[in-house]
Amino acid sequence: MERAVVRHDVNRGGQLPVKPTIITSFDPDKDVLVIDEPELSRKDLVFEQDGQDTLIRLADSFMILASLENVNAIDLDPVPFLKKFYKALQENNIEQVLSFLADDVLWEMGGPQDLIPWSGAWEGKAGVSQFFRLQKEGLAFEKLNPTRFIAQGNTVAVVMEGSGETKSGHAFSGGVVHWIIIKNGQISQLQCYRDTFPIIEALQGGRPFTVNASINGTAHYTNKSVTSPRTTDSIVFDETVFDTAPATVKSARAMYAALQGLKSEDVRKAFAPNVVWHMFGPRDIIAWSGERIGPIAAVESAKQIIETMRFDHFKAVRMIYQDNVAAVLIDEPGVSKATGIPFHTSVVHIVVVNEDGKVASIQNHVNTAEIVEAFLGGRPYTVT
Known part of the structure; x- marks a missing residue:
């Protein structure tokens, strides 16, 4: 565990707190909340928004373990929020999709930008709107079906089955992963990882096809590296995780x-x-x-x-x-x-x-x- 990570202890010696622990400086990007109860798991917790703060309580009781001031509950428990986001995406409700995004969101998709115009980096809601406009010009439709959410703190890898069809009627399919970071209850960054070759093949009308040099040069966009000082979940129940993988x-x-x-x-x-x-x-x-x-x-x-x-x-x-x-x-x-x-x-x-x-x-x-x-x-x- 890197030293930059701050640990916040809820309780010590196996005793749950009678009164909630008040934490005033929790950073969902890099801090860790240590609940010293190895028999518990995330499934035993409920995250509730209380004004600007997040209350963490036991699911089977009214016992509040901690209150995190100025922390959005979605940053600690993002999957229910993301399931609503993907429902809007599946319904092609772009206006609602945009409501899940931060104003300064960074939306990335790797690929050759001359062949797939919606690949690249798109900043802000206006940029994401342009992403969907360009995608709509090239594709008749695309479906993304989430099959697994791998969540660790405010970072989630969403595994999906992807399929679609071009305006000319050529189909494509393949696995997709969205790497998502949540901040202040909204999607701050979304990176799309997929093999774009099937999309290129479909856009070119199927095989055989030839790809010529671009007049403006070839630009293959590659998603930028995303790092974090935290290597564990934002909530842990056993301190040994810091020393033993x-x-x-x-x-x-x-x-x-x-x-x-x-x-x-x-x-x-x-x-x-x-x-x-x-x-x-x-x-x-x-x-x-x-x-x-x-x-x-x-x-x-x-x-x-x-x-x-x-x-x-x-x-x-x-x-x-x-x-x-x-x-x-x-x-x-x-x-x-x-x-x-x-x-x-x-x-x-x-x-x-x-x-x-x-x-x-x-x-x-x-x-x-x-x-x-x-x-x-x-x-x-x-x-x-």
Whole structure:
């Protein structure tokens, strides 16, 4: 745990407070509330807005544990708020969608901006409105169906199934992750992580298609790195978490260590026998993409990654976790070994750990649009 993180203790010695602990300086971005009751969990708490303050009480009683002054309850418990946000998004109620956003919101989506005009960074509600206007010009519709919310404090990774259709009737689909930061009860930042190559293929009318050089130059937007001084949830029930990584984090770290060495014995220890390894991307162009089952198949895919690409760095920018699932944000600039053409992409790994502490599945939400371009020798390139 970094020293910048401030710990606020609700109680000591296993005794719940008779009177609520008043906390006057809690920062939802980086502080941690320590409730010294290892038998409790977030499911046992209720977060209530009381004017400008947040009251935290036990769900099965009227006992108030703490009062956090000038803190919005949504910053501590954002998932119910986000479920309403996605309902508005699914109903295509853009005016209501905008009401969930901070005035200075930063909305990002990676991708080639000349081919997908709504990719890039959009600032403020006016910028997000422009995002949706440009998206509407290119697509007949898009559906995002949330399947999992991984929440850690005011940061949430929302895992979704995405699908849509262009104005010309060409369909696309693929997994999507939104990395969201909540501040003062509103969405302060939203980053969209998805493979945009299927969207490009659909916008080009399907295969075969050729992508020519852009008159204004090619600009592939890459989501900016998001970091935090806090590596735990904003509320913890056992102080040992500051010194000992939770089981889910340990398993994810063991997986990355095993993949670096690619030793069969280490990989078998890290992965479940029937692990599902899913790397997004067009498999006929990118050999390591697709779904594989089992540790050996996963290693084959990992070896193909090393054989075809050289990374400037493979940096895990941030990991958040909830229960047995971790979301890992990774920055990946590199170069195609075959063509020497560089690429830069950002990735979210969704890692699920089983009861035995082994990785049961990993989904690599990587944007392969610029990787495909690099593999095919740069523009102009043709996909058959």
